[in-house]
Amino acid sequence: MTHERETISGARGLDRDEPLSFEQDSPGRSGVDLPAVPDAPDRLGDLRRKDAIGLPGLAEPQVVRHFVRLSRMNYAIDYGLYPLGSCTMKHNPRLNERLARLPGIGDVHPMQPQSTTQGVLRLMSELAHWLTELTGMATVAMTPGAGAQGEMCGMMAIRAAHEARGEPRKRVLVPESAHGTNPATAAICGYEVDTIPATADGRVDMAAFEAKLGPDVAGLMLTNPNTCGLFERDIIRIAELIHGVGGYFYCDGANFNAIVGKVRPGDLGIDAMHINLHKTFSTPHGGGGPGSGPVVLSEALAPYAPLPKVVQRNGVYELVEQEDGPRVGRMKGFHGQFGMFVRALAYMQSHGRDGLKQVAEDAVLNANYVMAKLQDVLPPAYPGPCMHEVLVSDKGLDGTGVETMDLAKALIDEGYHPMTVYFPLIVHGAMLIEPTETETRQTLDDFIAVMRGLVGQAKAGEAEYFKEAPTMTPRRRLDETLAARKPVLRWVPEAPLADAAE
Ligand SMILES: Cc1ncc(COP(=O)(O)O)c(C=O)c1O
Incomplete structure (x- = not known):
């Protein structure tokens, strides 16, 4: 027997399409009945909207089903293997999620008095400590909201350092095997991008690199391990050469997962490196959560790290939001992706250094x-x-x-x-x-x-x-x-x- 019935989606069974919520609109329908607020018009005065804002009319079960159906069309790390190269789609441990939802953590507000947020400031300070320890760097700027913003923060610090020396520079060298965000960041920071070719074995062509060095080079942006999935074996020589012309060494550390606990980037001569907490330290991403891209900086660049930072004085944690100095400006509102900090620290502490x-x-x-x-x-x-x-x-x-x-x-x-x-x-x-x-x-x-x-x-x-x-x-x-x-x-x-x- 054939069924010719019309279905909502045109499809049958569980393989249904899902119309937009607006396409399911029933004017006048509402999921909740809220009592009228009598004095609201007075309080809003002229700010009160006179026109409808055009929300669709849906009952609560319709809304729930709409989003559940959409979620079933998606793929997730909790569903199966997600081998998306350069994205480190690893399992997000449930312990981290549990800790991030603890009432004292999940409900904290960034504008609370600091006397009531000592625990969360300590948490930020401990995460900063782990990041500088694992990378062998002098300090860390915690606020960048993703890897690409971390790159921008690092490159702004490099630009500020050159300006402070009274020698602004114009070129940034970027190997072909670098992540696409690297040349984009250099360009957005006002630099001319000069590409270094790769060798037949997928690494930086050292002869071409040396030929491009000069007094107008602000720095190098190198991804390591690079986007060919290979470790740049000449990295120490690369650092020496870039420093030799007064440039700084930016390393894209988004692929830190491959070397965490094995190598400290600071020992390789790197001056600035972002870390994608949402990759190496397992915080959810790819539709599952916001990114977080703290940047670690060497002694040379530490004075340019943006605020805020957490310091401890006489046993009291303090969030420093203003301070004299040549720092680059704030990268983001408030203190960074705090929920991701909690998850990342939980991940680090549950693994330990050897883990x-x-x-x-x-x-x-x-x-x-x-x-x-x-x-x-x-x-x-x-x-x-x-x-x-x-x-x-x-x-x-x-x-x-x-x-x-x-x-x-x-x-x-x-x-x-x-x-x-x-x-x-x-x-x-x-x-x-x-x-x-x-x-x-x-x-x-x-x-x-x-x-x-x-x-x-x-x-x-x-x-x-x-x-x-x-x-x-x-x-x-x-x-x-x-x-x-x-x-x-x-x-x-x-x-x-x-x-x-x-
Ligand atoms: C090597 C590399 N660099 C930079 C980025 C940019 O990071 P984000 O997407 O957090 O901005 C990524 C993204 O995963 C990456 O794989």
């Missing part, structure tokens, strides 16, 4: 395991061993008619979030796979079997299958160029909406 070292070792081991098990079908772009992520090119798909994007889309139908694709740009058809240390061997074996199966299918002449993928998702293949260049981010009503509660 963090184990994290780095296991992250590198897992990536190398994947590389070893795939290399005969998807050869690594550069000879291994790799660090925390493995970079493969599309060579393994040569002659099949299947491209990197097709393989990534087919992986979705197998129940996995795809790896990062077409990044870094220096490798043709790049696929960057970062399993992280929190995956079991069984999970990795399952993923490897799926990848090998897909490559086998491609080689067996089933290109058509890949071109259709994904077929088991609420949305089929999107036009990614259009989505990136002309994103439709806002719903515009055909006619003005009446407020439900009006």
Whole structure:
């Protein structure tokens, strides 16, 4: 028997599409009945809105179902392996979440008197201590709200240091294997970006680097481990050379997960480095929470660190918000992503120093395991061993008619979030796979079997299958160029909406 009934989405069963809340609008419907507030008009005076603001009319269960349905269309680290290279999608321990929600922590307000927030100030101070200890640096600016903002903070400190010396400089050197945010940051800070090519083994070309050094070079922005998943072996020499021309060494430390507890960046000669708490220290990200990108600074750059900072005087913690000196200005309102600080510190303390070292070792081991098990079908772009992520090119798909994007889309139908694709740009058809240390061997074996199966299918002449993928998702293949260049981010009503509660 066939059913021709109209459904809300046009789809059947649990694979339903979900209209926007505005498209489900029933004018006049409301989820809650609030009593009228008699004196509100008086208190608001002229500020009172006269027009409806156009909220959709929905009952409470409709709202709950709307968001639950949307969440079921999403992929999450709590759902399955999320091998998105350069993103370190590791498990977020539930202990951290529990601590972040403790009433004295979750309910604290940034404008409370400091006498009532001694515990949270101590927590910030302890996290700052761990960060400077693990990196071997002099100080840390805690407020940047993400890795990219941390980069900006570090580069502003470098610019301020040159200005203080009375020698503003114009060029910043950025290797090809650096993360895309590095040249963007240098440019946004007003520098000319000068690119250093990579060698055939995916690292900084030292001869090209030396040739570019000069008295107008403000610094170098290097990602280490780099976006090819490789450790820059010449890093100490690189630091000496950049310092030799009076420049500063910025290191993108977003990939710190691969070396935490093993190497202290300060010992390598680095002057500034951001740390993505939302990667290395397991705070939720990718739709699950805000980022946090504290920047550690060397003695040379410490005087330029932005405020606020927490200090301890006579056993009392104090948040210093103003102080004379050449510091760069505030990076963010209040004190940074405090909820993420709690989670990161919980992660550090529950692992301990030796546990963090184990994290780095296991992250590198897992990536190398994947590389070893795939290399005969998807050869690594550069000879291994790799660090925390493995970079493969599309060579393994040569002659099949299947491209990197097709393989990534087919992986979705197998129940996995795809790896990062077409990044870094220096490798043709790049696929960057970062399993992280929190995956079991069984999970990795399952993923490897799926990848090998897909490559086998491609080689067996089933290109058509890949071109259709994904077929088991609420949305089929999107036009990614259009989505990136002309994103439709806002719903515009055909006619003005009446407020439900009006
Ligand atoms: C190597 C690297 N640098 C910088 C960033 C930027 O960090 P964010 O996305 O927090 O701004 C990322 C992002 O994950 C990264 O992988």
